[in-house]
Amino acid sequence: DTGVSQNPRHKITKRGQNVTFRCDPISEHNRLYWYRQTLGQGPEFLTYFQNEAQLEKSRLLSDRFSAERPKGSFSTLEIQRTEQGDSAMYLCASSLRVANTEAFFGQGTRLTVV
Amino acid sequence: DAKTTQPTSMDCAEGRAANLPCNHSTISGNEYVYWYRQIHSQGPQYIIHGLKNNETNEMASLIITEDRKSSTLILPHATLRDTAVYYCIVRVMSGSEKLVFGKGTKLTVNP
Numbered sequence: 475d476t477g478v479s480q481n482p483r484h485k486i487t488k489r490g491q492n493v494t495f496r497c498d499p500i501s502e503h504n505r506l507y508w509y510r511q512t513l514g515q516g517p518e519f520l521t522y523f524q525n526e527a528q529l530e531k532s533r534l535l536s537d538r539f540s541a542e543r544p545k546g547s548f549s550t551l552e553i554q555r556t557e558q559g560d561s562a563m564y565l566c567a568s569s570l571r572v573a574n575t576e577a578f579f580g581q582g583t584r585l586t587v588v
Numbered sequence: 589d590a591k592t593t594q595p596t597s598m599d600c601a602e603g604r605a606a607n608l609p610c611n612h613s614t615i616s617g618n619e620y621v622y623w624y625r626q627i628h629s630q631g632p633q634y635i636i637h638g639l640k641n642n643e644t645n646e647m648a649s650l651i652i653t654e655d656r657k658s659s660t661l662i663l664p665h666a667t668l669r670d671t672a673v674y675y676c677i678v679r680v681m682s683g684s685e686k687l688v689f690g691k692g693t694k695l696t697v698n699p
Contacts, residue, residue: 478631507686516675516689517632530684565631573681574620579631 476500478580480566486586487556494552495583499568506549507577508541509565510534517565523549524571556587591615591678597694600670606663608693610676613657620679621652622687623661625672632675632689635661666697 479498487493499506504525509517520539522530525546535541538556543549553560563584569577593611600606612621622637636643636650638659643650649662663670675692679685 505684507684509687509689514691516673516691517687519686519688522684522686524684530686567631567687569685573685574637576622576634576637577687578634581631 478566478568478578480564480580480583482583483581484584484586486588489556489558489587491556492552492554493556493585494550495564495566495585497549497551497566497568497580499548499566500578501547502570503568503578504546504571505569505577506543507567507569508549508551509567511563511565511582512561520551553585556585558587561585561587591688592676592690594674594676594690594693596691597696599696599698600663600666602668602697602699603665606666606670606695606697608661608663608674608676608695609658610660611658612676612678615656615678618681620681621650621656621659622677622679623648623650624675624677624687624689625670626675626692627669627672635674637679666695668697668699671695671697 481496506523508520511517523543538554541551563582565582567577567579623635624632626632638650652659673692
């Protein structure tokens, strides 16, 4: 299967610790997105990469959050000094840089901060 | 903020058509209507999208009103596996083309 892959699927961490998630997009996709989803809500946009360039960031992305896509392939999302409010599902999506094409989502990483 | 309004929940009998409405009265001329669904604990799955013409694929049909202020997603023969949250999204076709999700409609297909 060559879909979007996210690791780990689940992460439990203590408040104040740093965590890092990885997303491997579909291989030829040059657009990559990160979203966050809390219980009962739809996914919320966090940030967007076109190849290795981070071109858009939501105001939801506080300075404790950083995302990278160093070679325009996989991406990482790091959260420093985690807080209980960071508990959520973190979703990655990728698409081609072609207008009006669908984005494909991974299964997500569920973060629980205790 | 999401630019769409959907009912919070709907029920449908297995084997019957499920018709999911969406209002998007402020849609602009170059914005597309996209539908995704999310089955519990999975990532959202693309279903269908359209601009102004009706569209059909192997999963569903999309009916868009002539004034483009509303649309209906039709699952012609709902199965238990179609139980999910369905999101109607008006997609900005510039820049990142990010998806702005609302809360969606929880569709429950009953046996």
